[in-house]
Amino acid sequence: TQLLEQSPQFLSIQEGENLTVYCNSSSVFSSLQWYRQEPGEGPVLLVTVVTGGEVKKLKRLTFQFGDARKDSSLHITAAQPGDTGLYLCAGYNNNDMRFGAGTRLTVKP
């Protein structure tokens, strides 16, 4: 069983649409990170959230950490084909980082 559950597992949308993907856990994390991974490459860090309720924005991407620090969401506004990739969340506690299975996003032109 995954410590971090990500949903949806797959998402295919048209360019210009908005979307939200979720990362949920029953565990509390001291920080949570989002990564994007493209085929044949390693994950690339997008953001780290630390404080419960924290919201961070990175251009068209908005990240939110749940108040209880157990869950997080990633919202993309006006998705572009360049946003296509595997979005991974990772929770950190006590020198231990655990990854979810990811949401595979495809944005069609």
Add this chain to the structure above:
Amino acid sequence: EAGVAQSPRYKIIEKRQSVAFWCNPISGHATLYWYQQILGQGPKLLIQFQNNGVVDDSQLPKDRFSAERLKGVDSTLKIQPAKLEDSAVYLCASSHWTGGSGGYTFGSGTRLTVV
């Protein structure tokens, strides 16, 4: 700054053969990690080094996997003998401070196929 370097990029071996992967982390990063990513899954930690010491190897299948980080810089991960279920991408990552709570930098990985 240069990224995390890994080699080879691809490797195909027969089951029961041996294979080794190499990783050169970002200069100055004390902590180095090896992850296994099976198709359709997120990365799973195999081993974590702090300088040249092992911090966590609880998920490393020690009967066939071994890793070392001599001199606290480069690292190698070895599988001997390989099994079909070892087919995966092996990712190396490094971070600036212990535990990497600020984020990891990953290499491009080595894609291993065991036939």
